[in-house]
């Protein structure tokens with residue numbers, strides 16, 4: 001099926017799913033039992049479309065997801081669905097990312113968004129992602145990541161070294177710092193030197209999200 005038609009069919013399915021709800025539920029558990037399966041199928045379809053669009057790589061750190069298990073590829077909501085519930089199925093607000101960038105770093109944080117809290121309700125109601133300049137980070141659908149950042153992987157004596165080259169200032173610099181891409185390079189260098197790579201990129205807020213029912217952090 002051509003992509004345009006696929007998206008039309010998908011949007012019809014989404015409209016059908018959301019019918020009968022006062023507001024758009026953003027999480028699986030907010031749907032009635034009989035709709036949960038539909039919800040999951042729609043998410044699967046979104047993932048398929050976005051994986052292709054994103055060339056099977058994380059929209060933020062550009063790591064290849066080709067060999068990744070489905071479970072560790074997230075449908076990423078650039079404006080978080082927990083705050084912008086009506087953007088849950090807005091394709092321009094969606095992409096795919098790795099768990100490090102999504103759950104480890106970004107989560108529900110909005111410090112990268114150049115809009116005031118007072119405008120959130122209107123944005124949510126209108127379901128509009130806005131302009132590239134509304135985002136300090138490289139937006140997966142409004143920007144081209146390769147204009148700003150290039151991920152390169154080289155092999156040294158069997159060790160992989162990941163480097164990020166900035167093509168220009170502006171968003172690339174902020175994006176690299178926000179997603180702590182330099183930490184990836186530093187961890188590679190640690191590994192080459194026989195030091196256990198650091199994994200100190202988790203934001204404080206994300207640790208709570210990773211806590212299981214037992215209160216322990218599961219990564």
Ligand SMILES: [Zn+2]
Nearest residue numbers: 058061098101
């Ligand atoms: Zn990533």
